[in-house]
Amino acid sequence: EDQVTQSPEALRLQEGESSSLNCSYTVSGLRGLFWYRQDPGKGPEFLFTLYSAGEEKEKERLKATLTKKESFLHITAPKPEDSATYLCAVLKTSYDKVIFGPGTSLSVIP
Amino acid sequence: KAGVTQTPRYLIKTRGQQVTLSCSPISGHRSVSWYQQTPGQGLQFLFEYFSETQRNKGNFPGRFSGRQFSNSRSEMNVSTLELGDSALYLCASSGAGTSGYNEQFFGPGTRLTVL
Numbered sequence: 001e002d003q004v005t006q007s008p009e010a011l012r013l014q015e016g017e018s019s020s021l022n023c024s025y026t027v028s029g030l031r032g033l034f035w036y037r038q039d040p041g042k043g044p045e046f047l048f049t050l051y052s053a054g055e056e057k058e059k060e061r062l063k064a065t066l067t068k069k070e071s072f073l074h075i076t077a078p079k080p081e082d083s084a085t086y087l088c089a090v091l092k093t094s095y096d097k098v099i100f101g102p103g104t105s106l107s108v109i110p
Numbered sequence: 111k112a113g114v115t116q117t118p119r120y121l122i123k124t125r126g127q128q129v130t131l132s133c134s135p136i137s138g139h140r141s142v143s144w145y146q147q148t149p150g151q152g153l154q155f156l157f158e159y160f161s162e163t164q165r166n167k168g169n170f171p172g173r174f175s176g177r178q179f180s181n182s183r184s185e186m187n188v189s190t191l192e193l194g195d196s197a198l199y200l201c202a203s204s205g206a207g208t209s210g211y212n213e214q215f216f217g218p219g220t221r222l223t224v225l
Contacts (some may be wrong), residue, residue, distance in 0.1 A: 036216075041198075041204075041221075043114070043200050043217050044153075044200070044217070045214075046214070049212075053153065070180055087153065097168065098143070098155065098214065100145075100152060100153040
């Protein structure tokens, strides 16, 4: 069965303390993996798309990487405004539905 | 470029009633997907419409239905509301076309409360 898991469920960091979030998937024939950020009461905000193992994308303090089994979202020197829930999602084929993971709730303490 | 818009933003209904939610995608996007988000279940896929046709469907009962119009705007309807239908309903649009699927852009959601 196609599945997406994320760890940890919740993460609390001090401002400036770098860390990584994990997204593991069991999907045959991955077409794409997406990362989103969601603030409370709002819709998810698109961050990155990764298509193949070894690919990396960066945006400000965030860097996403992809292997054949998992993806990591690295957060370097986080700030309080990075506090949010980070969601990953996978797509099997170009015309299939997107499967979301449960998310990691990140809190960055000043 | 205007983002995805959803109306209404908040709704309060009672059990047994029905509700219709509306979504206007980003201009030029032809794919619209609907999701239900609850604290316990996370983001659950409801259905996707592309060029007025339902292309994918999630595992929800028939009380949940949708449609898409020729201008790509979409509506979803929930009939005979139950308490468990209380959730944030999210709409996402994508520029997916004949070249395949692209990333989705989400609207702010409609918060539905069923009493």
